[in-house]
Amino acid sequence: MLKTAIAHSEVLDLITRMAADLKAGMRPGAALVGIHTGGVWVAEHLNRHLSLPDPLGELNIAFYRDDFSHIGMHPSVRPSTLPFDVDGRHIVLVDDVLFTGRTVRAALNEIFDYGRPASVMLVVLVDRSGRELPIQPDVTGTTMDLPTGQHVKLIGPDPLSLVVQRAA
Amino acid sequence: MKPHQIQIDEQGRLKHFISIEGLPRDLLIAILDAAQSFAGVGERAIKKLPLLRGKTIATLFFEPSTRTRTTFELAAKRLSADVLNINVQSSATRKGESLLDTLRTLEAMHCDMFVVRHPMSGAAQLIASHVAPHVRVINAGDGRHEHPTQAVLDCFTIRRVKGDLSSLVVAIVGDVLHSRVARSDIHALNILGVGELRVVGPKTLIPPGVEALGVRVFYDLEPGLRDADVVIMLRLQNERMQGTLLPSAHEYFQAYGLTAAKLAVARPDVTVMHPGPINRGVEIDTAVADGPHSVILQQVSHGIAVRMAIMSMAMGSQAAPRRTR
Known part of the structure; x- marks a missing residue:
């Protein structure tokens, strides 16, 4: 059962507001890194708003997930690309939905395998309930209070919409 | 099973x-x-x-x-x-x-x-x-x-260097008879649908009936290399050779050793591969092994x-x- 929670134009409005918040709180010289796939879409929009000089980094955290021993290898994993030097860099990590916090934990581990960043900020489109790790966003588009059985997912890349679905 | x-x-x-x-x-x-x-x-x-x-x-x-x-x-x-x-x-x-x-x-x-x-x-x-x-x-x-991981890395290398395999001519040259690499390569390249697959070597080192695996057999090097996009050289496996399959390593090099001159009949952008370790001056000349067409060290990575x-x-x-x- 799919239910569109937030339509394209509203998602874009959220991202515009996030860009403004980010501009206020972001350190000079920071680089954006999106988490594959929804986080990359949000990061692309943010990058356009902020017109940052560096290309966007893309992280695919499949090799860092903590459930490998439960679900095995993900079939085709696009490699991560961080097209800048991570050492000493301020990083803005972008994801679509922050839920348990495990994806962000994995992303942090992967970033540190590229180098030692000066700082990492977390930006998410949706901060939903159900955290299992002590991870909180610095910039949030919207918050949702959902029961554990429901999932919110960003559909895209064009148009972007947020849908809520009951877990199968 | x-x-x-x-x-x-x-x-x-x-x-x-x-x-x-x-x-x-x-x-x-x-x-x-x-x-x-x-x-x-x-x-x-x-x-x-x-x-x-x-x-x-x-x-x-x-x-x-x-x-x-x-x-x-x-x-x-x-x-x-x-x-x-x-x-x-x-x-x-x-x-x-x-x-x-x-x-x-x-x-x-x-x-x-x-x-x-x-x-x-x-x-x-x-x-x-x-x-x-x-x-x-x-x-x-x-x-x-078989040596299946070697075949996968050979295919990976060909895919990286050449892209699409369906139009390629690939020649596997040398001691096919004793080679588990050749056997695995033949299966892998055919599974992936390579354009044309050849095995090249002296009669004594080509297994009888190998055509059944989907390869063309050449007993002479020059026609076997003509217009090839990829040449996979096999090591002459001295330690497995018993009896009188070959007269001498020197004569083998004269007939089947890969030199720049012999490679000239292949396509100008030919890629030369070898599973290693190479016997310089036996199956492959140093100038080819270290030359611009060779991807032997990339294969290792x-x-x-x-x-x-x-x-x-x-x-x-x-x-x-x-x-x-």
């Missing part, structure tokens, strides 16, 4: 990696794609992924090997596994312990995977059919049968990414069947 039945589980996932023969095309492509993802890890500051953290992998080499064993070891370490290199030459098997007793001992040490090279064809499969259910077996070369892909996919099937989420 045929090897290709033992190496795939009920969900169609890679369980062991024993042979290319019988490997489904989509699984071979999945391995190549995964290797592509792993290839970038070698260029990072920290060349390690946490995928196989807490797993123990034992390499069991009953035949000497440097590059295959070390690239397996490096691949396992880049996946954060713990690696035991069992030096079989100086171990308990020399004291009369049977192969299966050695395995039981290693299983008792909670090894999760065995990487096996053995001079006997079928050894890896024999081991795979006797290990505990959670243990995975990778064939690192068994007798004259690709071997790490390919072995990472195969080990993580096989180990990933230890997990319960995938749930949709």
